[in-house]
Amino acid sequence: MFVLGLTGSIGMGKTTAAAMFRCHKVPVYDADASVHQLLGRGGAAVPAVGNLFPATVRDDGIDRETLGKIVFNDPQALGWLESILHPLVRKRQTAFLRVSAGQRRRLVVLDIPLLFETGADSTCDAVAVVSAPFYLQSLRVLSRSGMSEEKFSSILARQMPDLEKRRRADFVIPTGLGRRMALISIREIIKVTTRC
Numbered sequence: 001m002f003v004l005g006l007t008g009s010i011g012m013g014k015t016t017a018a019a020m021f022r023c024h025k026v027p028v029y030d031a032d033a034s035v036h037q038l039l040g041r042g043g044a045a046v047p048a049v050g051n052l053f054p055a056t057v058r059d060d061g062i063d064r065e066t067l068g069k070i071v072f073n074d075p076q077a078l079g080w081l082e083s084i085l086h087p088l089v090r091k092r093q094t095a096f097l098r099v100s101a102g103q104r105r106r107l108v109v110l111d112i113p114l115l116f117e118t119g120a121d122s123t124c125d126a127v128a129v130v131s132a133p134f135y136l137q138s139l140r141v142l143s144r145s146g147m148s149e150e151k152f153s154s155i156l157a158r159q160m161p162d163l164e165k166r167r168r169a170d171f172v173i174p175t176g177l178g179r180r181m182a183l184i185s186i187r188e189i190i191k192v193t194t195r196c
Helices: 014-023 030-039 046-052 064-071 076-100 136-142 148-156 162-168 179-195
Strands: 002-007 028-030 106-109 126-131 173-176
Touching: 002 014, 014 028, 014 106, 014 126, 014 179, 028 030, 028 076, 030 046, 030 064, 030 076, 030 106, 046 076, 046 106, 064 076, 064 106, 076 106, 106 179, 126 179, 136 148, 173 179
Parallel strands: 002 106, 002 126, 028 106, 126 173
Antiparallel strands: none
């Protein structure tokens, strides 16, 4: 089974790329979706996160907006949160890979925003980075509800620069040239990785 890591900075089009892999019947593990479930009502991370940040608990879940305000500019609080979430996310990822191997899948995708930053690329056979020009990335991100220039800059500061991600990648999926070009790139990646 070939394990492909999928990553890219905020606003680069990673969610769209992951959907394209799914359309081609490639199983995708979504790390962000796992975090949402872990913090959602009755989620496995709720007790530990609630103990650390009691003001975030709402209806047996974690209010992610409140949590974000607490940890956004506090590296220590963010580190505490990550020490709870990262092992749980990795456990779910391991279960996904085990099930996929049991199904004899030829290719699976690990959709992990901070793939390089967390060292998760070491579990992958190859990495695909989703990339677009900075002006387009800015337009996409700043059009999001609740986003500001300051917040965008802060997020970028915590992520590896796009240029470095592309340098480390085995494949680059361009999303600044329209969906068709991204789809062509993804089809080629599927062809190459399922030949291995």
